[in-house]
Amino acid sequence: MIRRADTSAGVASGSAPPPAAGPRVTRRRLLLGGASAAVVLAVGVGWRASAAPSPERALWACLLPDGRLEVINPAIEMGQGARTALARVLAQSADVDWAQVVVRDAPYDDAYGNARFGGRQVTADSSAMLHYAPLLQAAGARLRGALLAAAARHWRVALAGLATAPGRVLHPDGRRLSYAELAAAVDLTDAPDPAGLPPPLARWVGVDTPRLDAADKTTGAARYGTDLRPADVPVALLLRGPSPGARPTLVSDAAARAVPGVVAVLPLGDAVAVVANDTWAALQGRRALVAASGALKWAEQPEAAAYDSEATLARWQALVEDVGVSGHTVRRQGDAAQALAGAGSRLAMSFLTRHVAALPMEPLNALVRPRLAGLGAEVSASTQAPSLDMRAIARAMKTAPPLITVNRALVGGSFGRRVDNSAAADAARIAKALGGPVQALWLPEDDLAHGLVRSIAVVRVEAALDAQGRLAAWRHRTVADSTIARMFPDRFETEGRRDQTMVDGQEHGYRCAHQQIEYLYRPTGLPNGFVRGVGAGFNTWAIESLIDELAVLAGQDALAFRLAHLDDDRSRRVLDVVAQASGWGRGPATDGSVLGLAFMAFRGSLVAMVAQVRPLGQGATLPDFEVPRLWAAVDCGLAVQPDLVKAQVEGAAVMGTGFALQEVIHVRTGRRQPGGVGDAGSAAGWAGYRPIYPQQAPRVEVVLVDGGERRPQGVGEIGLPLVAPAIANALVRLGRPRPTGLPLG
Amino acid sequence: MLAAISLSLNGQPHALAVDPAMPLVLALRDHAGLTGTKYSCLQGACGVCTVWLDGAPARSCQVTVADAAGHDVTTIEGQQGADADALRQAWVAGNVPQCGWCQSGQLMHAAALLKDWRRRPPDARQLRDALGAVACRCGTGQRVVDAVAAVLGRQDPA
Numbered sequence: 001m002i003r004r005a006d007t008s009a010g011v012a013s014g015s016a017p018p019p020a021a022g023p024r025v026t027r028r029r030l031l032l033g034g035a036s037a038a039v040v041l042a043v044g045v046g047w048r049a050s051a052a053p054s055p056e057r058a059l060w061a062c063l064l065p066d067g068r069l070e071v072i073n074p075a076i077e078m079g080q081g082a083r084t085a086l087a088r089v090l091a092q093s094a095d096v097d098w099a100q101v102v103v104r105d106a107p108y109d110d111a112y113g114n115a116r117f118g119g120r121q122v123t124a125d126s127s128a129m130l131h132y133a134p135l136l137q138a139a140g141a142r143l144r145g146a147l148l149a150a151a152a153r154h155w156r157v158a159l160a161g162l163a164t165a166p167g168r169v170l171h172p173d174g175r176r177l178s179y180a181e182l183a184a185a186v187d188l189t190d191a192p193d194p195a196g197l198p199p200p201l202a203r204w205v206g207v208d209t210p211r212l213d214a215a216d217k218t219t220g221a222a223r224y225g226t227d228l229r230p231a232d233v234p235v236a237l238l239l240r241g242p243s244p245g246a247r248p249t250l251v252s253d254a255a256a257r258a259v260p261g262v263v264a265v266l267p268l269g270d271a272v273a274v275v276a277n278d279t280w281a282a283l284q285g286r287r288a289l290v291a292a293s294g295a296l297k298w299a300e301q302p303e304a305a306a307y308d309s310e311a312t313l314a315r316w317q318a319l320v321e322d323v324g325v326s327g328h329t330v331r332r333q334g335d336a337a338q339a340l341a342g343a344g345s346r347l348a349m350s351f352l353t354r355h356v357a358a359l360p361m362e363p364l365n366a367l368v369r370p371r372l373a374g375l376g377a378e379v380s381a382s383t384q385a386p387s388l389d390m391r392a393i394a395r396a397m398k399t400a401p402p403l404i405t406v407n408r409a410l411v412g413g414s415f416g417r418r419v420d421n422s423a424a425a426d427a428a429r430i431a432k433a434l435g436g437p438v439q440a441l442w443l444p445e446d447d448l449a450h451g452l453v454r455s456i457a458v459v460r461v462e463a464a465l466d467a468q469g470r471l472a473a474w475r476h477r478t479v480a481d482s483t484i485a486r487m488f489p490d491r492f493e494t495e496g497r498r499d500q501t502m503v504d505g506q507e508h509g510y511r512c513a514h515q516q517i518e519y520l521y522r523p524t525g526l527p528n529g530f531v532r533g534v535g536a537g538f539n540t541w542a543i544e545s546l547i548d549e550l551a552v553l554a555g556q557d558a559l560a561f562r563l564a565h566l567d568d569d570r571s572r573r574v575l576d577v578v579a580q581a582s583g584w585g586r587g588p589a590t591d592g593s594v595l596g597l598a599f600m601a602f603r604g605s606l607v608a609m610v611a612q613v614r615p616l617g618q619g620a621t622l623p624d625f626e627v628p629r630l631w632a633a634v635d636c637g638l639a640v641q642p643d644l645v646k647a648q649v650e651g652a653a654v655m656g657t658g659f660a661l662q663e664v665i666h667v668r669t670g671r672r673q674p675g676g677v678g679d680a681g682s683a684a685g686w687a688g689y690r691p692i693y694p695q696q697a698p699r700v701e702v703v704l705v706d707g708g709e710r711r712p713q714g715v716g717e718i719g720l721p722l723v724a725p726a727i728a729n730a731l732v733r734l735g736r737p738r739p740t741g742l743p744l745g
Numbered sequence: 746m747l748a749a750i751s752l753s754l755n756g757q758p759h760a761l762a763v764d765p766a767m768p769l770v771l772a773l774r775d776h777a778g779l780t781g782t783k784y785s786c787l788q789g790a791c792g793v794c795t796v797w798l799d800g801a802p803a804r805s806c807q808v809t810v811a812d813a814a815g816h817d818v819t820t821i822e823g824q825q826g827a828d829a830d831a832l833r834q835a836w837v838a839g840n841v842p843q844c845g846w847c848q849s850g851q852l853m854h855a856a857a858l859l860k861d862w863r864r865r866p867p868d869a870r871q872l873r874d875a876l877g878a879v880a881c882r883c884g885t886g887q888r889v890v891d892a893v894a895a896v897l898g899r900q901d902p903a
Contacts, residue, residue, distance in 0.1 A: 079844030079883050210837045217845030218833040218852060220781015220821035227780035260764070278775040280767040283787075361785040361793060361882045362846045412783070412846030413882050444785050643840050647888070651843060654884030686786035694886020695877030 307525020362412020
């Protein structure tokens with residue numbers, strides 16, 4: 001009855017008994033509330049390439065008896081619109097009516113893992129569309145093929161003459177059968193190879209629709225992880241020491257316990273948890289603990305307490321110039337050292353960036369509910385990585401990972417921060433100590449004071465031009481901390497101390513025969529984490545700053561110089577489009593504003609950006625300029641939902657403006673500025689960090705460019721890295737010295 | 746046992762038996778079951794927790810339950826009427842929300858401004874500056890401006 005499918009796609013109809021395991025053929029049944037068991041259809045799509053994950057087990061869609069199609073969204077919805085865009089991919093290839101599509105988030109199951117993350121359920125690196133779209137596309141095509149075959153059997157005609165329109169199969173003589181009518185007759189094990197069928201007309205992909213969750217986000221009905229705590233589950237806030245890893249000695253918890261509603265005060269090794277019946281009591285209890293003199297002593301770790309971010313940057317500036325100290329080689333092509341040494345016309349500059357924070361606006365959260373008899377726990381959390389939350393919780397509870405079930409919640413912003421959800425391990429330790437459920441929160445101020453940050457970095461870029469003003473040699477050395485070294489130390493060592501997230505953005509697309517690109521890992525005194533754009537945030541800023549300097553050295557316009565070094569039509573196209581949109585080369589503006597240009601290839605996409613910078617009058621406070629507008633030309637391959645792509649680029653560009661102009665965390669003697677609860681002399685928490693407000697944000701105009709690439713590429717981060725170099729390049733064109741440190745303000 | 750504090754919540758009388766010093770946003774979320782109002786900074790800086798107090802916008806992390814006693818509190822769940830409908834439609838049509846965490850605050854803030862702007866239309870700068878006082882980490886600010894401009898029947902907010 002079941003036979004091996006001739007492609008990597010395997011499917012099954014739901015009226016049969018559950019899984020008969022074949023390597024790529026699945027039978028699966030999904031029972032839904034209210035749906036009859038008889039006609040629920042499951043579409044599984046096999047996946048030949050990967051070893052660890054097993055999406056052939058995964059269910060991607062259910063055709064319901066009434067003809068509606070339930071589509072499973074495998075990615076975390078955190079604002080990027082994955083739920084909408086991924087469902088559009090399957091709806092397109094299945095040729096269903098979009099109005100008949102119901103989207104449900106995938107259950108906690110590594111069958112929905114992403115190969116980029118070793119098959120774990122992680123939504124990050126702008127990779128959800130890149131990874132999942134082919135699977136969803138194949139599942140939809142398989143379903144459509146089976147529907148066509150069912151109709152052909154019914155009408156006793158050849159399949160070749162049939163076509164589909166949304167939600168129905170069309171006979172050449174005008175007869176039609178709806179998907180609802182065909183649902184019971186569909187046999188997915190006998191579906192034709194979708195590759196042999198003419199594809200449906202493009203109706204849903206490349207065509208915008210309002211995002212599915214927009215309405216609930218305007219009424220307060222949308223419920224996020226933080227919102228999921230029932231009234232009978234206590235909430236915990238953590239108090240941490242003045243520097244990372246400081247260990248508490250709780251001398252007296254009397255002050256905290258005196259706050260009505262506080263139910264427990266628990267020392268946890270590197271923190272003290274204040275557990276209370278409601279959020280206000282937890283806040284008050286924590287404040288009381290800080291205020292009570294002598295109630296708490298912190299034993300700091302000497303290295304962490306000595307960390308000074310500016311002094312470290314100064315040391316790294318010397319290190320980065322010492323080419324005798326080598327790091328991980330990202331690219332070696334020709335002989336850059338020799339070419340640089342022999343060049344008559346060369347430039348070398350070092351660029352610094354300081355710590356910044358992703359700072360999502362919803363608190364980090366995890367609600368851990370231990371199961372009876374120590375049989376693991378059930379978890380609800382706003383997370384980018386249910387699989388990593390599971391590991392952290394299992395470790396903290398000293399239990400087996402399979403005993404931890406993580407239910408993902410709607411996420412109030414991530415930007416990389418929730419790949420490593422700090423609240424997960426805290427909640428687990430507290431729940432274990434309490435022997436009952438608890439929700440742990442990291443308020444945004446806690447995240448700033450103690451959470452993960454983007455590393456400081458020093459990037460040294462050197463280049464030589466030949467006699468014709470062409471790029472002849474290039475050397476790029478980045479010194480930075482590593483997130484992989486912190487989270488996966490064994491893997492970091494076996495891969496030669498390489499961290500892809502730190503070398504992201506190091507490789508540029510400009511033609512150059514001799515290149516040497518390196519990454520030197522050096523730890524800082526702060527826990528390093530993923531922040532939107534990751535390494536491109538400092539690497540691209542250095543590259544695109546030097547490229548402008550080289551253009552000046554070559555006596556060429558910044559646009560012409562870039563175009564002269566790019567062979568790829570798609571790259572040249574985005575530069576041309578952004579130049580057109582921004583009025584590049586049109587001459588001086590009447591308001592004294594100037595334009596700055598930058599370009600990169602990142603996440604499979606090509607991006608060119610122009611920043612408009614307007615100087616403010618004498619006596620203006622820093623920064624003494626403003627950035628009224630940004631233009632971005634983006635070739636992201638197939639734009640599944642063009643307006644969602646634009647929204648991602650707009651949003652990342654706003655965050656990039658904050659990083660470029662003003663956002664920074666300084667560290668002296670292990671203490672952050674802005675600091676944490678009770679830290680003396682600290683600029684206060686969230687406001688002290690000065691996150692960018694819409695009032696200060698530039699207007700961002702995004703132009704999508706079709707360069708002929710039919711696969712969707714990454715878009716979540718691509719709006720961020722070019723903002724700083726585009727602004728810096730504009731400042732230089734204003735006659736100011738070349739900026740070499742971020743933030744600029 | 747704490748004495749109950751009475752207020753009007755989305756048009757209904759409501760009693761909250763909580764610490765009078767509790768910030769209103771935490772009382773709404775933890776004790777009135779209204780999780781539509783979000784918070785972030787708890788410093789009165791970000792505006793995410795904006796509700797209406799007697800019809801005027803207020804940052805509910807800076808308003809205590811005692812402050813709200815006897816007053817009318819309107820949250821996103823209770824925000825109704827033609828303007829609210831128009832704003833919501835514009836939000837959906839313009840794909841304004843991304844993660845959505847700040848959007849209750851954005852809408853409550855915008856709805857209050859819209860009342861004034863119906864009487865006295867703002868210029869482009871006022872639109873941007875006044876609406877842009879509520880932080881959004883996703884960067885939806887310009888779409889908020891565009892959506893409100895659409896409700897006001899304006900063509901070019903920029």
